[in-house]
Amino acid sequence: MSYEPVIGLEVHVQMSTDSKIFCTCSNKFGSEPNTNVCPVCLGMPGVLPVLNEKVVEYTVKAGLALNCQIRKKSVFARKNYFYPDLPKAYQISQYELPICEHGYIDIELEDGTQKRIGITRIHIEEDAGKLNHEAGCSLVDLNRTGTPLMEIVSEPDLRSAEEAKAYLMKLKTILEYIEVSDCNMEEGSMRCDANVSIRPDSNAPFGTRAEIKNVNSFRNVERAIKYEQKRQEKVLNEGGKIVQETRLFNADTGITASMRGKEDAHDYRYFPDPDLVPIVLEDKFIDDLKEWMPELPDAKRARFMSEYGLSGMDADFLVSAKAYGQYFEQAVKAHNNPKAVCNWIMGELMRRLNDKQCTIFEAGISPENLAEIVKLIDEGKISGNIAKQVFDETAETGKNPSEIVAEKGLVQNSNEDELEAIVKQVLDANPAETERFKGGEVKLQGFFMGQIMKASKGKANPAVVAPLLKKLTS
Amino acid sequence: MLGKTLKELSEALNKKEFSSAELTQFYLDRIRKYDDDICAFNYINENVINQAKAVDEKRAKGDTLPVYAGIPMALKDLIIQKDMPATCSSKILEGFVPPFQGTAAQLLEDAGFLCLGKLSMDEFAMGSSNETAYRKKTRNPWDTSRVPGGSSGGSAASVAAGLTTFALGSDTGGSIRQPASLCGITGLKPTYGRVSRFGLIAFASSLDQIGPMTSNISDNAAILSVIGKYDKKDSTSLNVAQEDYTKYLTGDVKGMKIGVPKEYFAEGIASDVRECVNNAIKAYEGMGCEIVEISMPHTEYAVATYYIIATAEASSNLGRYDGIRFGFRAEADNLKEMFYESRSQGFGDEVKRRIMLGTYVLSAGYYDAYYIKAQKVRTLIKQDFVNAFEKVDAIICPTSPTTAFKAGEKMSDPLQMYLSDINTISLNLYGGCGLSMPCGFGADGMPVGVQLLGKYFDEGRLYNLAYAFEQQAKLPVMPEKLK
Ligand SMILES: [Zn+2]
Numbered sequence: 001m002s003y004e005p006v007i008g009l010e011v012h013v014q015m016s017t018d019s020k021i022f023c024t025c026s027n028k029f030g031s032e033p034n035t036n037v038c039p040v041c042l043g044m045p046g047v048l049p050v051l052n053e054k055v056v057e058y059t060v061k062a063g064l065a066l067n068c069q070i071r072k073k074s075v076f077a078r079k080n081y082f083y084p085d086l087p088k089a090y091q092i093s094q095y096e097l098p099i100c101e102h103g104y105i106d107i108e109l110e111d112g113t114q115k116r117i118g119i120t121r122i123h124i125e126e127d128a129g130k131l132n133h134e135a136g137c138s139l140v141d142l143n144r145t146g147t148p149l150m151e152i153v154s155e156p157d158l159r160s161a162e163e164a165k166a167y168l169m170k171l172k173t174i175l176e177y178i179e180v181s182d183c184n185m186e187e188g189s190m191r192c193d194a195n196v197s198i199r200p201d202s203n204a205p206f207g208t209r210a211e212i213k214n215v216n217s218f219r220n221v222e223r224a225i226k227y228e229q230k231r232q233e234k235v236l237n238e239g240g241k242i243v244q245e246t247r248l249f250n251a252d253t254g255i256t257a258s259m260r261g262k263e264d265a266h267d268y269r270y271f272p273d274p275d276l277v278p279i280v281l282e283d284k285f286i287d288d289l290k291e292w293m294p295e296l297p298d299a300k301r302a303r304f305m306s307e308y309g310l311s312g313m314d315a316d317f318l319v320s321a322k323a324y325g326q327y328f329e330q331a332v333k334a335h336n337n338p339k340a341v342c343n344w345i346m347g348e349l350m351r352r353l354n355d356k357q358c359t360i361f362e363a364g365i366s367p368e369n370l371a372e373i374v375k376l377i378d379e380g381k382i383s384g385n386i387a388k389q390v391f392d393e394t395a396e397t398g399k400n401p402s403e404i405v406a407e408k409g410l411v412q413n414s415n416e417d418e419l420e421a422i423v424k425q426v427l428d429a430n431p432a433e434t435e436r437f438k439g440g441e442v443k444l445q446g447f448f449m450g451q452i453m454k455a456s457k458g459k460a461n462p463a464v465v466a467p468l469l470k471k472l473t474s
Numbered sequence: 475m476l477g478k479t480l481k482e483l484s485e486a487l488n489k490k491e492f493s494s495a496e497l498t499q500f501y502l503d504r505i506r507k508y509d510d511d512i513c514a515f516n517y518i519n520e521n522v523i524n525q526a527k528a529v530d531e532k533r534a535k536g537d538t539l540p541v542y543a544g545i546p547m548a549l550k551d552l553i554i555q556k557d558m559p560a561t562c563s564s565k566i567l568e569g570f571v572p573p574f575q576g577t578a579a580q581l582l583e584d585a586g587f588l589c590l591g592k593l594s595m596d597e598f599a600m601g602s603s604n605e606t607a608y609r610k611k612t613r614n615p616w617d618t619s620r621v622p623g624g625s626s627g628g629s630a631a632s633v634a635a636g637l638t639t640f641a642l643g644s645d646t647g648g649s650i651r652q653p654a655s656l657c658g659i660t661g662l663k664p665t666y667g668r669v670s671r672f673g674l675i676a677f678a679s680s681l682d683q684i685g686p687m688t689s690n691i692s693d694n695a696a697i698l699s700v701i702g703k704y705d706k707k708d709s710t711s712l713n714v715a716q717e718d719y720t721k722y723l724t725g726d727v728k729g730m731k732i733g734v735p736k737e738y739f740a741e742g743i744a745s746d747v748r749e750c751v752n753n754a755i756k757a758y759e760g761m762g763c764e765i766v767e768i769s770m771p772h773t774e775y776a777v778a779t780y781y782i783i784a785t786a787e788a789s790s791n792l793g794r795y796d797g798i799r800f801g802f803r804a805e806a807d808n809l810k811e812m813f814y815e816s817r818s819q820g821f822g823d824e825v826k827r828r829i830m831l832g833t834y835v836l837s838a839g840y841y842d843a844y845y846i847k848a849q850k851v852r853t854l855i856k857q858d859f860v861n862a863f864e865k866v867d868a869i870i871c872p873t874s875p876t877t878a879f880k881a882g883e884k885m886s887d888p889l890q891m892y893l894s895d896i897n898t899i900s901l902n903l904y905g906g907c908g909l910s911m912p913c914g915f916g917a918d919g920m921p922v923g924v925q926l927l928g929k930y931f932d933e934g935r936l937y938n939l940a941y942a943f944e945q946q947a948k949l950p951v952m953p954e955k956l957k
Contacts, residue, residue, distance in 0.1 A: 039574040043794045045567065045675040046554040046576055048708050078790050080836070082813055089793025140798070269836035271845060274680035274787055276709050 576673015
């Protein structure tokens with residue numbers, strides 16, 4: 001029997017504010033253990049939290065970008081539990097009155113259609129510390145304690161592991177656009193728990209769900225959900241029952257294992273935090289952030305398609321990171337050939353980014369450089385092959401593409417007389433192939449073009465060579 | 475040096491009638507002489523005499539000094555003073571020395587005060603007799619077989635015994651006013667949000683407030699003028715301008731309307747207490763005040779409401795004492811056991827009782843029936859005060875139902891102990907200000923306190939009323955034998 005999975009995601013995103021949520025400690029990742037701490041985030045007796053207003057700003061930005069309703073008055077609550085990485089024995093979070101609710105994002109499915117995924121709520125909370133397990137002991141690092149988090153909870157609208165991954169990627173892109181988080185799953189600045197259940201068909205009521213924790217990459221989200229889906233199917237097909245539980249994903253083995261059952265679930269004893277006053281937002285605050293909001297991926301995609309005549313696939317690529325779109329538009333401004341610029345970004349530039357593990361603006365090729373290369377091709381000054389050489393030289397030396405072309409004599413040869421001599425020379429050197437070509441073996445065209453290119457050291461303009469070849473062999 | 479107000483001490487120091495070192499030594503000597511019996515000090519700052527000498531040197535050089543430079547005082551042991559132990563009279567905080575400064579202590583330091591040490595209290599401010607303290611169970615200076623009240627028992631006793639010029643206490647359900655009443659001194663619980671809670675180790679965050687405990691009204695007004703300041707470090711601190719409360723000490727109270735709530739004179743109030751308070755009411759009438767009988771119908775629910783809200787907050791606030799980062803840690807084989815053992819051995823019975831009660835009222839399935847219900851009743855109790863203050867300027871009533879009781883008398887019966895605060899608790903639920911001052915002596919010769927309750931940020935009016943009574947009553951403020 002086959003089943004349909006029903007998936008909802010709870011995503012924790014660390015906000016990239018300068019300081020922590022309730023104290024003035026640095027919010028930097030990767031410092032020496034227990035150096036970004038103070039009496040407040042250490043939870044010493046006698047201290048009090050003071051809300052970092054940037055945290056509210058960032059969360060409202062996210063709420064607006066994710067089409068949420070913004071609650072004018074929201075409240076912090078304490079979530080009580082004991083754990084060595086939680087100094088106060090409670091986490092300050094939001095429970096009954098979260099700051100953002102009822103949003104959505106649209107994701108693109110593989111068949112090219114769009115699907116709307118509901119967002120139940122976004123709330124603000126503080127991160128806990130970290131336990132580093134070493135041989136025989138666990139060491140507590142409280143640098144992360146008090147890092148501002150937003151928890152983004154989706155509706156159970158996702159119906160496959162692929163959809164879940166697409167949702168996450170889209171979420172990451174949007175949050176990067178509004179610059180509230182770097183959303184680095186490997187560094188833990190974006191973490192995901194998945195609620196997974198299955199049901200016989202799309203009209204059946206939801207099945208009992210398992211919550212999968214500890215999923216820390218986009219690939220693993222897909223793997224964990226697929227595994228869990230199969231596991232649940234197996235249980236049902238064997239006549240068993242799914243139990244409500246929390247399961248832990250193991251990235252090494254690719255399986256999920258039960259962590260605790262429903263009966264062991266914590267009673268967090270939430271109640272409003274009496275040390276903090278409600279967050280009360282004024283209309284102007286929200287309006288100013290709406291005003292500030294940059295063009296988001298969906299709008300940018302539509303514009304790239306209509307304004308630059310790009311395909312959906314090309315536009316998808318360019319909006320997948322904010323910097324790509326910026327780079328693209330800057331290059332097109334310098335030389336108006338959007339399709340070619342886009343191809344160069346997707347091809348050569350991405351190859352270089354992968355090799356160098358750098359960002360697009362650090363690759364050594366400015367948008368103006370790239371535009372110049374495309375322009376040189378368009379003007380017939382260099383061939384595509386030469387252009388790749390010029391691209392690499394530009395990146396390595398920092399010189400202008402035209403400079404390199406001039407210096408190295410790489411200008412494309414379009415001189416008919418000179419090229420005719422080369423073509424003749426190639427035909428003479430290959431009498432057998434020439435006869436066969438004349439006899440109608442058209443596939444030899446490529447062979448001759450290659451030989452001509454070689455003889456011209458890559459500088460022959462193919463557009464001039466092709467008619468010459470035809471003329472001399474007819 | 476005893477019996478001088480802070481203002482007089484400041485003038486005497488400026489005129490070099492005596493030095494700060496002499497004044498400080500005077501109090502250190504008294505602590506040494508009397509504190510074995512009274513047991514008020516958890517910690518004595520041995521360095522204070524050097525700090526006093528440093529002030530004297532500056533004074534000798536003609537440096538500009540803050541107004542109270544070189545005057546010693548003491549703090550309840552849940553108020554953070556940087557680099558001095560802060561134990562809350564609990565085993566679980568033994569050895570904890572805060573590496574940061576609390577706001578109240580900083581403001582006192584800025585005003586020139588020196589800290590003699592830290593004063594005993596009921597463990598984590600939970601108690602009304604100072605008997606839940608882990609080590610120093612403070613006794614009443616008027617009769618050391620009796621309790622000083624609590625939880626600020628060490629603060630009240632040290633002021634009454636002249637072991638310090640004044641002390642700071644904290645009041646969650648009467649913890650300043652009740653011991654002030656039992657020890658015959660003046661204690662003020664400021665409006666919630668008047669004094670910063672940054673540096674106050676929390677019992678119940680929505681109710682706690684630091685306040686001055688003094689031997690006269692003038693000192694009390696002077697200290698609140700120093701510590702009553704908006705503080706960005708406390709989100710519940712209210713941005714209300716700092717005031718000089720001594721300007722209200724005029725003696726003129728004519729035309730003031732004072733409400734007498736019948737619910738505060740219920741059966742449990744001892745007849746001698748009732749008589750003293752009635753005399754105070756008559757005195758106000760004589761000074762031209764209008765006495766109005768009022769009713770605050772939800773008063774009877776205050777104790778129950780308070781014990782739900784306060785314990786709920788406490789159960790969460792006290793979670794951080796887990797043996798990991800500071801204070802007492804029990805030896806154990808694994809982490810979970812270490813948590814259990816540290817807390818089991820580190821907390822006393824009353825604290826455990828309240829943590830369990832608070833945990834219960836917040837638990838799934840009980841939250842609505844207890845915590846939410848209590849919040850609703852709290853709103854009704856607040857409304858009682860709002861309604862009352864539409865009719866009157868202040869409310870007058872007994873602070874404590876009885877004078878100081880014998881040590882051990884109520885320890886076996888927590889409910890009886892909780893009823894000691896029956897007249898003080900409602901005010902904390904409302905959030906306004908309240909002052910207790912001596913108004914006579916009971917049949918047992920122990921002090922009786924009268925309480926004045928005021929609306930939000932109306933401390934000036936309470937001082938005005940209290941000062942007028944003090945000037946007229948001229949009651950002894952210290953046991954004869956300690957003079
Ligand atoms: Zn910090």
